[in-house]
Amino acid sequence: MFYREAGDFRTTYKEDQQTFPIKFDRYRYYLVLFLAIFVVPFIVNDYWVNSLLLPFLIYAIAALGLNILVGYCGQVSLGTGGFMAVGAYSCYKFMTGVDIWWGGELLFRLPEFNIFFSVIMGGIMTALVGVLFGLPSLRIKGFYLAVATLAAQFFLVWLFNRVAWFYNYSASGQISAPERDLFGVLITGPSTTPWAAYMFCLFFTIVSAYIARNLTRGAAGRKWMAIRDMDIAAEIIGVNPLRAKLTAFMVSSFFIGISGALFFAVYLGAVEVGEAFGIQKSFLVLFMVIIGGLGSIFGSFAGAAFLVLLPVVLKVVGVDLLGWPTDIVAHLQLVIVGALIIIFLIAEPHGIAQLWRVAKEKLRLWPFPH
Amino acid sequence: MNEQLAFTIEVFLNGLMAGVLYALVALGFVLIYKASGIFNYAQGVMALFAAMTLVGIQNGQVPFSHLINAIFGTDIHKFGWSVHSFLAIILTVFVMIALAWAVQRFVFRHLVGQEPIILFMATIGLAYFLEGVADLMWGSELKALDVCVAEGACLPQGMNTWLEATTYDALGYGFFIDNLDIVASIIAALLVVGLVMFAQYTKQGRAMRAVADDHQAALSVGVSLNFIWILVWSLAGFVALVAGIMWGAKSGVQFSLSLIALKALPVLMLGGFTSIPGAIVGGLIIGVGEKLFEFLIGAPFLGGATENWFAYMLALLFLVFRPQGLFGEKIIERV
Numbered sequence: 001m002f003y004r005e006a007g008d009f010r011t012t013y014k015e016d017q018q019t020f021p022i023k024f025d026r027y028r029y030y031l032v033l034f035l036a037i038f039v040v041p042f043i044v045n046d047y048w049v050n051s052l053l054l055p056f057l058i059y060a061i062a063a064l065g066l067n068i069l070v071g072y073c074g075q076v077s078l079g080t081g082g083f084m085a086v087g088a089y090s091c092y093k094f095m096t097g098v099d100i101w102w103g104g105e106l107l108f109r110l111p112e113f114n115i116f117f118s119v120i121m122g123g124i125m126t127a128l129v130g131v132l133f134g135l136p137s138l139r140i141k142g143f144y145l146a147v148a149t150l151a152a153q154f155f156l157v158w159l160f161n162r163v164a165w166f167y168n169y170s171a172s173g174q175i176s177a178p179e180r181d182l183f184g185v186l187i188t189g190p191s192t193t194p195w196a197a198y199m200f201c202l203f204f205t206i207v208s209a210y211i212a213r214n215l216t217r218g219a220a221g222r223k224w225m226a227i228r229d230m231d232i233a234a235e236i237i238g239v240n241p242l243r244a245k246l247t248a249f250m251v252s253s254f255f256i257g258i259s260g261a262l263f264f265a266v267y268l269g270a271v272e273v274g275e276a277f278g279i280q281k282s283f284l285v286l287f288m289v290i291i292g293g294l295g296s297i298f299g300s301f302a303g304a305a306f307l308v309l310l311p312v313v314l315k316v317v318g319v320d321l322l323g324w325p326t327d328i329v330a331h332l333q334l335v336i337v338g339a340l341i342i343i344f345l346i347a348e349p350h351g352i353a354q355l356w357r358v359a360k361e362k363l364r365l366w367p368f369p370h
Numbered sequence: 371m372n373e374q375l376a377f378t379i380e381v382f383l384n385g386l387m388a389g390v391l392y393a394l395v396a397l398g399f400v401l402i403y404k405a406s407g408i409f410n411y412a413q414g415v416m417a418l419f420a421a422m423t424l425v426g427i428q429n430g431q432v433p434f435s436h437l438i439n440a441i442f443g444t445d446i447h448k449f450g451w452s453v454h455s456f457l458a459i460i461l462t463v464f465v466m467i468a469l470a471w472a473v474q475r476f477v478f479r480h481l482v483g484q485e486p487i488i489l490f491m492a493t494i495g496l497a498y499f500l501e502g503v504a505d506l507m508w509g510s511e512l513k514a515l516d517v518c519v520a521e522g523a524c525l526p527q528g529m530n531t532w533l534e535a536t537t538y539d540a541l542g543y544g545f546f547i548d549n550l551d552i553v554a555s556i557i558a559a560l561l562v563v564g565l566v567m568f569a570q571y572t573k574q575g576r577a578m579r580a581v582a583d584d585h586q587a588a589l590s591v592g593v594s595l596n597f598i599w600i601l602v603w604s605l606a607g608f609v610a611l612v613a614g615i616m617w618g619a620k621s622g623v624q625f626s627l628s629l630i631a632l633k634a635l636p637v638l639m640l641g642g643f644t645s646i647p648g649a650i651v652g653g654l655i656i657g658v659g660e661k662l663f664e665f666l667i668g669a670p671f672l673g674g675a676t677e678n679w680f681a682y683m684l685a686l687l688f689l690v691f692r693p694q695g696l697f698g699e700k701i702i703e704r705v
Contacts, residue, residue, distance in 0.1 A: 342492055
C-alpha cells in the first residue's frame with residue numbers, strides 16, 4: 001500500500017540499474033537529502049550536533065570504508081583506529097604546514113593547506129599507509145590477517161606517540177586543531193558554529209557514500225566481491241588478487257583517513273592518539289559494519305546510527321531518568337551493548353540492512369500478503 | 371663475566387618468563403579454537419572475570435552490591451567473612467564452569483553454522499558483557515590478589531634474592547628474576563602437561579580431539595558436541611583463572627588485566643591457532659623477542675615502549691613467509 005512498485009516501469013538499461021530503482025525509495029532518498037541539507041542546519045543546536053550528528057556522520061564514513069574492505073572484499077581488518085590516526089595526524093600536519101628537517105636543519109616548509117584539502121590529504125596519506133599494511137593480505141588470510149592488521153593499529157599509535165615531529169613538538173604530546181575557515185566560515189577551532197561543522201561533515205559523508213556506492217557496483221566492486229566469495233576461483237577467472245585486494249585496502253583506508261581527519265579536526269578539536277584512536281575504536285567501527293550489515297552501504301549508515309545513539313539513549317535513561325550513579329550506568333552500558341551485540345548476531349547475523357530488506361518485502365505486499 | 375652480556379642474558383631469562391605467561395593466555399584461545407572454530411576474543415576478559423571473582427569470594431564481597439545499593443538505597447558491601455584461598459579457587463572454578471555452560475547455552479548454541487567472523491564478533495560482544503558484569507558484581511577498583519594455598523605457602527612476591535646472591539657468588543653477576551615468574555613457569559608447565567595428558571589418555575579428551583578433527587564425524591560416532599563444547603569452554607575458563615591469578619598477583623586485578631588477550635594474539639599467530647605446543651613455543655619466542663628488542667634496539671634507538679607492537683610486527687613478518695604459523699595445520703585451498 002505504502003511501498004509498492006506497481007506502475008513503476010523501467011524502459012532503459014540505465015533506469016533499471018540505478019541505485020534506487022523503485023520510485024518510493026528514490027523520493028525518500030531525495031527527501032532525506034533535502035532535510036539533511038536544507039532543514040537540519042537551521043534547527044540544530046550544539047548538543048545535537050556534538051553528541052549525535054557529528055559522530056554519526058563521521059563514523060558513517062569510517063564504517064563505509066571498513067565495509068568496503070570487510071563486507072565487499074572479505075579482508076577482516078582490526079586496524080581502523082590506527083588508520084584513523086594516520087588521517088588525523090596527516091590532516092594536522094598539512095593544516096599547520098609540513099616541515100621537512102634534514103640533519104637538524106629546517107629544509108623547507110610547505111604552506112598551510114586549506115582545511116578542505118588537509119582533510120583530503122589525510123585521506124590520501126592514509127590510503128598509502130593502508131596499501132603498505134595491506135600487502136601481507138596477499139599471503140595471510142582469515143583470522144591471521146585480522147590479527148596481523150592489529151600490528152598496524154599498535155605500531156601506528158606508538159609511532160604518533162613517540163615521534164614528536166607528528167605533533168609539532170608540542171609539550172603535551174597532543175594535537176589540537178587551530179582555527180581554520182572555508183569561504184570565511186570557521187570549520188575548526190572552539191568558536192565554530194554547529195551548523196558549519198555539520199555541513200562540512202555532511203558534505204564528506206554524502207560524497208563518500210556516492211563514491212562508495214558507485215565503486216561497489218562497478219568493475220572494482222565486482223572484483224572485490226569475487227575475491228571475497230572465493231579468492232582462488234576469482235584468480236582463475238581473471239581477477240588479479242594483488243590489484244583487487246590492494247585497491248580495496250586503498251579505497252577503504254582513504255575513507256577511514258577522511259573520517260579520522262574529521263574526527264580530530266572538526267569533532268574533537270584536540271586529540272591524544274592512544275585515547276582517541278585506540279583498539280576500542282577499531283572494534284567500534286567493526287561493530288558498526290557488522291551490526292549494520294556486511295556488504296551494504298545503507299548498513300554502514302544504520303550501524304553507525306545505532307552505535308552512536310545507543311550510549312546516548314542509555315545515558316539519558318540511566319543517569320537522567322533513573323538517577324543512578326554514572327559509574328554504574330557506564331558498567332551497565334557495557335553489559336547492555338555486549339548483550340545487544342550478541343542478541344543481534346543471533347537474531348539477524350546479516351545486520352540491520354537485512355532487517356530492512358525483509359521489512360521492504362513485507363511492506364510491498366502489505367496489507368494483502370499471499 | 372662481561373657485564374653487558376650478563377645483562378642481556380638476564381633480559382633473555384625475564385623474556386622467557388614473560389613468554390610463559392603469554393603462552394598461558396594463548397593456551398585458552400587454542401583450546402576453544404581447535405574444538406569449535408571460535409576465535410575467542412573474550413579469553414582476556416575471562417581471565418579478568420576469574421581473577422575478580424576469586425578476589426571477591428576471598429574477601430566475602432556481596433555480588434552486585436553497588437547495583438543493589440543504587441536501586442534499593444541500602445548500604446551493604448560485605449558478608450563479613452573471608453574465604454580460604456583454596457576453597458575460593460574451587461568455588462571460582464565452579465563459577466567458570468557455570469559461565470561455560472551459560473555461554474554455550476545462550477550464545478553459541480544459537481550461532482552454530484554461522485561464519486567465523488560472526489562468531490568472532492559474538493565473542494567480542496561477550497567480552498563487553500563479561501567486563502560489565504564483572505565490574506557490576508565486584509566493583510571496578512584496583513584489587514590486590516594474595517593467594518595462599520596453605521599457611522605460609524603463598525604465591526611469592528617480588529625479586530628472588532636467593533637466586534641473585536647465588537649467581538652473584540658463582541658468576542660475579544646477580545640475576546634478577548621474579549619469584550612469581552618462576553612459580554608461574556612451573557605451574558604453566560604442569561598445566562600444559564596436564565592438558566596434554568587429559569587430551570591423550572581420557573575418554574573425554576579423546577572425544578575432544580575427535581570434535582576438533584571433524585564435527586560431523588564425531589557426532590556420527592556418538593560424541594555429544596554440546597557436552598564437549600561446554601567442557602572446552604570450562605577448560606578455557608580454568609586456564610583463564612590460572613592466567614588471571616598469575617597476572618593478577620603480578621600487577622593487581624583491574625581492567626588492564628583483560629588486555630593480556632592482546633598480548634596473546636601474536637603468540638597465536640606465530641604458533642598457529644590450532645597447536646598447543648605452538649602456543650608455548652610462540653609465547654617463549656614472543657616473550658624473549660620483545661624483551662631483547664626493547665633492550666637492544668627499542669630503548670636506546672627508538673624511544674622505548676616498543677613492546678606494544680614488536681610482537682605483532684614479528685608475527686606479521688613471520689606469517690608472510692609461513693602463513694599457517696609455526697605449528698599450524700597446513701592450509702590447503704581448493705576451488
